[in-house]
Structures are given as C-alpha cells and as structure tokens.
Amino acid sequence: MAKKKDVTAVEGVHVRERETEKALPKTLPGAVCWQWVRCGKPGCKCERGELHGPYAYRFERVDGRLRKHYIPKADVAALIAACERHREDGRARRAAHRELTELLRGYTATCREVERWVKTARSSR
Numbered sequence: 001m002a003k004k005k006d007v008t009a010v011e012g013v014h015v016r017e018r019e020t021e022k023a024l025p026k027t028l029p030g031a032v033c034w035q036w037v038r039c040g041k042p043g044c045k046c047e048r049g050e051l052h053g054p055y056a057y058r059f060e061r062v063d064g065r066l067r068k069h070y071i072p073k074a075d076v077a078a079l080i081a082a083c084e085r086h087r088e089d090g091r092a093r094r095a096a097h098r099e100l101t102e103l104l105r106g107y108t109a110t111c112r113e114v115e116r117w118v119k120t121a122r123s124s125r
Helices: 002-023 073-123
Strands: 031-037 052-062 065-071
Touching (some): 031 073, 052 073
Antiparallel strands (some): 031 052, 052 065
C-alpha cells in the first residue's frame, strides 16, 4: 500500500507542476528579487540577525503602488523568464515606436515640401 501512496504523491507533484506551468503567463511586469526575511517569532535565530532565506519575490507597480508577491521555488525560473520577456517586449515596442515616429516625421516633412512646391507652382502661373 505504501508504494501506491508514493506513486500517487509523485503523480500529484507532476500534475501540480504541469498545472503551474499552464497557469503562468508568458510575460509578467515587474522584477524578481531575492530577500532575507525576519519571521518575528520570539527566540528565533532571526532575532539575533541570522535571517531566513533567501526567498524570491516579484515586485511590480499597480496603480502607482509597489506590490510584492512571494514566488515558490518551483516557479522562480519561469517567473524570471516571464519578467525578462516582458522587459524585452517593452524594449521592442519602444524601438518600434521610435522608428514609426521617425518615419512619420519624414513623411510630414515630405508632405510640407510637396505643399510648398504646389504653392510655388500655382503662384508662378
């Protein structure tokens, strides 16, 4: 019977890992940081300065406020990758916006130049 329970536990872990992978979005705003933590229990080693951890947290801004979310160790690598993809997407969007802005400036300058040619052509008649 013990073997059956162990197999179930192992299967449960695999199912949970697959569910976690599916639940995580491809990109996430924020950054993953590691922190040492003080638990606050009387007589604990952290009272003497030996903190617990390090533990991973994801920090993000929501409505102008900084929010902190604990990350389980099993999800750390996936969340770091998701945050990095979000930053890369932002960089790509900003680069595309700069490029589009430059194209529009060139287009506007060309349109103004054509308007000037038309005005000079009409006035010379």
